[in-house]
Amino acid sequence: MKGGRSKAEPKKADSKLAVKKSAPAAKPGKKPAAKKAKATKDPNKPKRPASAFFVFMEEFRKTFKEKHPNNKSVAAVGKAGGDKWKSMSTAEKAPFVAKAEKRKTEYNKTIEAYNKKLAEGPADDEESDKSKSEVDEEEDGEVLANSCYYVSSTTKIFIGIFSYFVVKKRIWGKKFV
Numbered sequence: 547m548k549g550g551r552s553k554a555e556p557k558k559a560d561s562k563l564a565v566k567k568s569a570p571a572a573k574p575g576k577k578p579a580a581k582k583a584k585a586t587k588d589p590n591k592p593k594r595p596a597s598a599f600f601v602f603m604e605e606f607r608k609t610f611k612e613k614h615p616n617n618k619s620v621a622a623v624g625k626a627g628g629d630k631w632k633s634m635s636t637a638e639k640a641p642f643v644a645k646a647e648k649r650k651t652e653y654n655k656t657i658e659a660y661n662k663k664l665a666e667g668p669a670d671d672e673e674s675d676k677s678k679s680e681v682d683e684e685e686d687g688e689v690l691a692n693s694c695y696y697v698s699s700t701t702k703i704f705i706g707i708f709s710y711f712v713v714k715k716r717i718w719g720k721k722f723v
Contacts, residue, residue: 590660591657591660592653592656592657592660594653595646595649595650595652595653596646596649597646598639598642598643598645598646599631599642600646601642601645601646601649602627602631602639602642603624603627603631606623606626606627606630607623607627610623610626610627611623
């Protein structure tokens with residue numbers, strides 16, 4: 547074997563391809579950042595209104611689909627709409643801007659009403675300080691509003707232990723230890 551490596555020679559690793567195995571050390575004076583939990587969004591909160599461009603795109607999608615019925619690409623529609631929006635003058639954009647402003651004023655009215663409703667506090671039909679699970683635990687074994695039976699956690703533990711003994715120890719089976 548001319549020019550070849552023998553099996554006895556150790557292979558040298560390329561320093562550029564080497565992977566660092568140790569994690570980077572944290573600075574001694576700093577604490578690791580804690581992960582923040584995301585706040586849950588209220589499904590009753592009104593959605594923000596569409597901008598003038600998106601109002602334009604609502605109409606543009608319809609016309610583009612009529613001209614190009616075989617086109618299935620969303621990206622192509624967006625690109626064509628963006629190019630047309632850029633080429634339009636402010637006079638051509640005016641009706642879309644006016645619709646967007648109208649939607650924005652409606653949104654401001656609804657968000658003010660929503661904020662007033664939140665500031666007043668919970669309504670009589672909603673539970674006040676108790677969560678649904680706490681209310682459900684008080685109604686142990688009764689039929690709930692959604693027609694499902696509630697089983698307390700204590701009952702679930704008992705059922706789990708009981709089923710273990712039935713299956714593993716064969717209480718009702720052939721043998722009992």
